Amino acid sequence: MAKYVASKLQENVSTISCPVPGCNGVLEPYYCRSILPKEVFDRWGDALCEKLILGFEKFYCPFKDCSVLLIDECRGGNFAITQSECPECKRLFCAKCKVAWHLGIMCEEFQKSNKDEKEKEEIQLMKLAKHRKWQRCPSCRIYVARNKGCNNMKC
Known part of the structure; x- marks a missing residue:
């Protein structure tokens, strides 16, 4: 057997x-x-x-000093859980937004304000990448810097 x-x-x-x-x-x-x-x-x-x-969507605890792998068992269900507690670090986070708990702010409102912030961060990253002469990987689009070797990029 x-x-x-x-x-x-x-x-x-x-x-x-x-x-x-x-x-x-x-x-x-x-x-x-x-x-x-x-x-x-x-x-x-x-x-x-x-x-x-x-079968479930996976994500990481939004707290950088934890980052434990979590499983979203509710995605696609008829119910929406927002406030959740990380089983590892025991801190609250928003399961819908995948960020630290945003007390008193509805998810839609938070996501709209967060979108503006993300756009600013993306612009800063693009400026830094241009200054440092980073290039994006053709497969995954992550910025990479070549410090030696050939020009071949591979994920």
Whole structure:
């Protein structure tokens, strides 16, 4: 059974069907735990978690001294959660705007004022890039500076 599960994981399959011919069942990690080596069981758990996480939008805590990876489980739902707490640093942030909590300001109002600020920052960045002779990567558009080597850029 361990080799069967390991081979399925090697094939990037996380929902593993029963190996018995004609059986349409799916193996449950909980029931297989006692017969699988810890390494295989842990890999299976990681694969299942990764599959679950891939379905959600990911973002980082807006506080620079934290920046823990967070998952937006509410995106696309019929409800809108704005005020949220980072499970790592315990500080409040706006889940809709992905910034520190903006108490007393509606998201739409904050985003409008933030847009003006972002435009100013973008102009400053463009001036700095021109002054320092930075170029944008043709693939991802991030500014890069060549300090030596050829002109080839690759992400």
